[in-house]
Amino acid sequence: MTVLLLLTILAVLAAAGYVLGRRRALAVAGGDPKQLHSLPGFYGWHTAILAFVPGFLVLLLWLVIQPLVIERGVAAHLPESVQADPAARQLALADVRRVASGLDVALSQGALTEGAIAALDASATDLRAKLGEVGVALGAAVSPEVLAAAKDYREATARAATLRAVVIIALALGGLAWALKRIAPDFWARNRVEKVVLWLLMLASLIAILTTIGIIWSMLSESINFFRQYPIGDFFFGLTWSPKFGGGSELGFIPLFWGTIYITVIALLVAVPLGLFAAIYLAEYASKRTRSWIKPMIEVIAGIPTVVYGLFALITVGPFLRDVFAQPFGLGSSGSSVMTAGVVIGILNIPFISSLSDDIINAVPQSLRDGSFGIGATRSETIRQVVLPAALPGIAGAILMGASRAIGETMIVVMGAGAAAKLSLNPFEAMTTMTVKIVGQLTGDTDFHSPETLVAFALGMTLFVITLCLNVLAVWIVRKYREQYE
Amino acid sequence: MNDMRTVERAVDNTEARITARDVQVWYGEAQAIRDVNIDIPDKAVTAFIGPSGCGKSTFLRTLNRMNDTIPICRVLGTIELEGENIYDKRVDPVQLRAKVGMVFQKPNPFPKSIYDNVAYGPRIHGLTRNRAELDEVVEQSLRKAALWNEVKDRLHAPGTGLSGGQQQRLCIARAVATSPEVLLMDEPCSALDPIATAQVEELIDELRSNFSVVIVTHSMQQAARVSQKTAFFHLGNLVEQGDTSQIFTNPKDPRTEAYITGRIG
The missing domain is CATH 1.10.3720.10 (MetI-like)
Incomplete structure (x- = not known):
């Protein structure tokens, strides 16, 4: 399941949460909004937020961590000499990703089938030519290690995507259910929603500050590199x-x-x-x-x-x-x-x-x-x-x-x-x-x-x-x- | 009306300083002032009273042509200061305002030192020849405004740092420094607390020995306390004018009586 699809599902669940929360709040109050602490809409917003936000945050975190975990696993296929050298390792992993995405393209265009990919043998087929036919250009012929790593990479990515979808939809549904269960006439939904808005405002200003710090950090580290090679006084x-x-x-x-x-x-x-x-x-x-x-x-x-x-x-x-x-x-x-x-x-x-x-x-x-x-x-x-x-x-x-x-x-x-x-x-x-x-x-x-x-x-x-x-x-x-x- | 002490004060000089004849003021198509005729006596305090929107501030502002700064405002009729029509083409409104000073509702000291606030007028009009003369004018003006003793040790501190009442007296000193003949005051105490109000009222009473003072006020008690002449405005008309004691004790027009006893306004 793609990230975009997941986000759409989260948004749909949030919208549903708003409608359900509002309706349930009115039902709990017996149809009389004056019995509620907050306006019915706030109960709706509270439910929508609990359905969307936890899943969204986990999704963000997942997107950062997933490539790190998968690449560590895949790198085991590469020769020892390549693994030891960080620069060479980066290059090889870039190759792996390229081959993997090339295989995906070939699959979607019908040039290869899932079975054919599993049976691929780098020494037997000219994979570079084959991928070139579907529009994916590779810099060099594909070595057996890279092909094995690429196959592994595809499988791991597919497994991770499934797991990700399950975890996030479960979180969203859980949040939705929990929020609905908490709705009661004396539940302070308005204050909670406003607290979330406050966090959102704080986050916005924090991002601006963090960006500045990031810019300074990247400039500073490269400047230090420069002054290691060139005398600061001469500059x-x-x-x-x-x-x-x-x-x-x-x-x-x-x-x-x-x-x-x-x-x-x-x-x-x-x-x-x-x-x-x-x-x-x-x-x-x-x-x-x-x-x-x-x-x-x-x-x-x-x-x-x-x-x-x-x-x-x-x-x-x-x-x-x-x-x-x-x-x-x-x-x-x-x-x-x-x-x-x-x-x-x-x-x-x-x-x-x-x-x-x-x-x-x-x-x-x-x-x-x-x-x-x-x-x-x-x-x-x-x-x-x-x-x-x-x-x-x-x-x-x-x-x-x-x-x-x-x-x-x-x-x-x-x-x-x-x-x-x-x-x-x-x-x-x-x-x-x-x-x-x-x-x-x-x-x-x-x-x-x-x-x-x-x-x-x-x-x-x-x-x-x-x-x-x-x-x-x-x-x-x-x-x-x-x-x-x- | 028992709290309204009208102090009988002899008006030394009954000679008119300003005479206004058939003055009309128009804001575009709306008429704000209708055919006002009034004499402002010299060396006395004249109070303009009346309900909000009656035109008393508008009329005050015609006396030094401050209405010129409002593009849609037109003034008809004649206003003579010492026999000269101030709306004559040959009269420079800027020069006129040096002779007819103005103090505003809210204290508005410039963001400058106390000294520079008072020296502002003398400097732009070139009234002094050297620093010593300017120092003298500043001191005299601050003394006239009853502020000298409070600020003489900090003449170079910012004027905005003073209290509200002190700021208003600073503005009076600033207006006095150009030696005007007439001093116009547009509700000078409305932004002040009772103690500062009392100080400014006392000051107004002292100022009349040197200047002709015109004061617009919402407070009838204040008009009764500080003025010798009172003019009552209502809906753009000058309804009644006369000695303050007569207006407050024996008004001739029923509208004046109604306003003074609190039935309109």
Whole structure:
């Protein structure tokens, strides 16, 4: 029985549980819902939850454990030498799974029968050719050990699936019956259902946290691998970035860091004034009608995919800046430049800063503006001296979030600023950032365990720490200066 | 009505500071104020009383053109401050509001220090030439608002950290700092506890030696305690106006009497 079918059965049982639970609650109360502690629907939900949740949790656990148990059993067929070496064992087991699934496909297409599979002999038939006929390509001829293991694997999987179906349906039915038995007028079904909802909410937040921890863990372990092979001081203080895939690379982080910071600063120089001024206009001056069409139009900018911005940088902004500024002033002849990427990322960031700032400015109480007008301040004096100072913590938070986005931007940098790691002050020179190099190093064709690839994780980890610090700083600023107008 | 002490206070100056003639206020198609004629005397406290929605706050806000900030609001008729129509095209509403200060229902100190709150008006109007003069204005304003002794040691602490009554007195100090001629107060005590209310009422009584004060209030006791002149508004009409003692003891209009004795409102 497949997992999907099992889930469907669980859902059907849960639905049945709802109907039965509700009906039984009404029956117990003699048809008068006022005799019950909770509304009849809560008894239904309680029954449905007990029918679904235990079976579902066991199913999840089973799906994690089953492959581990089966593979341990199957591995016994493999030669001693293969079992001893973890890498070879992994490869062989992957072969086993492939052959097993190939046999399943052959069976379903009618090329083989159950009996034929049991009688298969690796030395007699060319299984590779046979499976090739049904569309399953194998890397090498099937050895007798692998075939035996694959046969075993199929049997074990089939046995496990049957057992799984029995156990889970039994659990669901048991839960359903138990819940129905507990229904009584003084049973607090509502409180129990709400407790389950609480657990669900907690689980949702827990998953988000666990994901972050998982990301940090995977980055950290690979970064440690990298620093075992490459000196940590050379990485953080090296001034040259020149990976050589033959070995002997120089992997200095400073040029990439400089590129990242330079582009981010330019992006913020573009985005902060434009975004903030747009927000002030929208929040303080624009009429309701103007605001109702300008605001969505600014927000359209946020909906454009960054790769489209990259194209814009590549074919419009880059050549424009080169022809109008770089070449006439003798600052270079490159279409890709820090300036191009910075300006385009800045434009991308305008709606984030303007939208967030607009909300924050609107949150400043009208009574403060009235107070200022009442003393004889103009609108602009009121904005500069009362509204903006009151909104400043929120605006600072918005700016730092914009900075985080600029630091993490990849596509626009590749297309706008190029991929050459350089240390230069000239904004019309091509440079690159950490994110671009992470992509570049990981998509190379080299050994995954070489420092040239692993450096991507060290870069990623550093990037994560930088953006984390920025976000913590944003939260700190907001906390420290908040509650000014309360 | 025995708790309503109307204190006889001599009105030193009966000269009108503000004269309003045939004032109408419209919100779009709805008329909020109908043909109001009133003289606001100098160096006295005038109270506007009346049931909720009677237009007394709306009329107060016409006196310093705060209604200009509401796009659909139109004001007809003339309001003269010292002989000049404040709705004349040549009058800058911003300048006007420096002369006709306003204190609001809820204390609304700016998220700045106590000092900067009071110095706000003098700074934007350029009333002082140097720091020493500004310090002097701040101190005088805080003294006038009876707050100096409580805050003189923490002038640079945030104004929002004060108690409700102190915040309201800070707002009064802030309004006083631009040396206005008229001080408008829109239910200045409605968000305060009884002790803070008593302090602010005492302050209002002191302020009338320097300013012409107009106060909107829901509390008739308060009107009786602090004002010399009272105007009763009902459904957008100015029903009756006169000396506070006369309004409270011998109202001429039956509607005034009904409101004061608690039958409408």
